[in-house]
Amino acid sequence: MPLLRILLLAFPLIELASLIILGQAVGVGLTLLWVLFTGIAGLMLIQRNGWGMLQRLQQQMLVNRSPQAVLKSGMWGVLAGVLIAFPGLVSDVLAIPCLIMALRHRGGGGGPDGGNDEGGPRTWQRGEYTIIEGEWQAGESPDRDDRSRLSDR
Structure with a gap:
């Protein structure tokens, strides 16, 4: 001081x-x-x-x-x-x-479409799909709800 x-x-x-x-x-x-x-x-x-x-x-x-x-x-x-x-x-x-x-x-942050600025996940538009940046670790199994949603497609 x-x-x-x-x-x-x-x-x-x-x-x-x-x-x-x-x-x-x-x-x-x-x-x-x-x-x-x-x-x-x-x-x-x-x-x-x-x-x-x-x-x-x-x-x-x-x-x-x-x-x-x-x-x-x-x-x-x-x-x-x-x-x-x-x-x-x-x-x-x-x-x-x-x-x-x-x-x-x-300019803030984000991807090609401007995306979100720092403080949240970045998003991109690819045609009709929205891609949200996230994290995934090997060995993790999806929750039961996620499996049912995936099988519905």
């Missing part, structure tokens, strides 16, 4: 040092422009991901699907926006993997 407190105190100092080094390298004007640009971009990213996540959550709930992939994508997007909005270069670099994760989880 003390290490976390030290890191939380050191992070703004590291960010300040990175901005000072950037200011010495490219000038004060460009450094201020960078801070202004990343602040606006971060706020736009937070707003876009927040509203987009709410809309996608509503769509998932309407079709009775698990909202796990939507929440995961939205969480990474909002975290990236917060890191970009925070002034400094280190937080901007840390936002890049968050953006990648947000884009990676954007």
